[in-house]
Amino acid sequence: MKLKDTKVVVTGGSRGLGLGLVEALVARGAKVTVVARNSDALAAVKTRLGAEVISADITDESEAYRILSEVNPEVLVLNAGAKPPMGRLDQLSWADFSATWETDVKAGLYWMQAALKTPLKPGSRVLVGSSGAAQNGSPLSGGYAGAKRMLWLMAKYANGVSAQGKLGIRFQAIVPQQIIGNTGVGDAGVAAYAGASGLEREAFLARFGAPMPPRDFGEKIVSVLEEAKYADGVVFGLKGDTGITMLEGEAA
Template identity: 40%
Template sequence: MSDLSGRTTIVVGASRGLGHGIAAAFAEAGAPVVAVSRTAGEFAAPANGEGGIRVELADAGDASVAGRLLDLHEPANVILVAGANPHMRPLQHHTWESFSANWESDVRITFHWLREILLTPLRPGARVVVVSSGAALAGSPLSGGYAGAKATQRFITGYAQDEAQRAGLDITFSTVLPRMTPVTELGRSAARAYAARNGQSQEEYLQQMGPVLTPEIAGNAMVDLVRSQATEVAPGYLLTGAGLKKLG
């Protein structure tokens, strides 16, 4: 698994933020990358690796997209990062539509892609990583149903691993839960909202979060995870500016 050349990696939600960094890191590591997003992202040519990035413009939540792209590209690795940015407001100021936005986006994407991965199925030795959120552990009182949706992504990933084992499929599924980071649009809006709620400046709020998680750190962590022996991969990880930490 240390050699990623010839092992196509699909990154869903690759146009910006952590997804962009993950796509770039896999290309630098030599993997052919398929960057899936609804809007086109710009990628620099890999400086050291032999991999390249092919952009696929598609709505990852469309029920037909996952099967089509899996059949077309036959990936060895799939990284799901896509999701909606939640509206940051107290519970009583949400509508059902704003409260449930991440269920209709993040959970829907995870369901469609993991279902198709099991049905296809991916080739033996394939790796699947679902990027959830640290909010799945700590909650997120200003983002409606976001934390519950992110926790459900983790449950679905565990269900997929169980079904793969029951079917004798050599596919490894894992969930990664990134901590809030101000380098993404979602993280910036959340930091502003929670700092105001706590009567702090945004800088004061972020200082207590520890080292900043960047797209580059996220990308390198994902490459290391996919390169690990399957027997060493945990069902879940917390991702911070210090890297990955296995969850119990």
């Protein structure tokens, strides 16, 4: 996929990993539209990077259909999500435990459905943000690991729907395999797990090896989009040390 002049929608692209991706896409000449709630953060992105911006609630089903119909992107990146309330299983209320299901999974369902039903044009790519917690669990973040595994599965389900309808839309799950500092979810995880293990922040992050700051994350996503060897993969692991690893290949 050639990203120059390609229309891309990134949810949650005003900060953290999403912002790192927007920076990498803009550097390639992509026509990026960022969707997020915070109007001040969006204004800063527009001023600094020249991206188009839309203030919207990603869990509003009608907004997903409206934005995809108006922008008609060739790439959709579902990056936005809630910062999970942290605590042990015996400490969390149901509202805390289910926060990422009510945001990440609900939004994932609506936007994937909108991509399939609008539909996006043949050859489009939909990247779905998951997490290494989907592989290994996350005992201090409630339902977060399950929510991220569900998004992984939903990307595979969506590929099945696309194939049945001969839509030519490719859904791919993105799995960062380390906690990333200076991001909302990452900093919450660092605080909880470093505290539980009695380590300082930097010592805890060093356990993951080479860091993968947001812009590096963005560059890896650009590689997934641009390099032919990744075109048919379904699930990709991303890590500072090992780069991009295809965790699951072409869907059956």
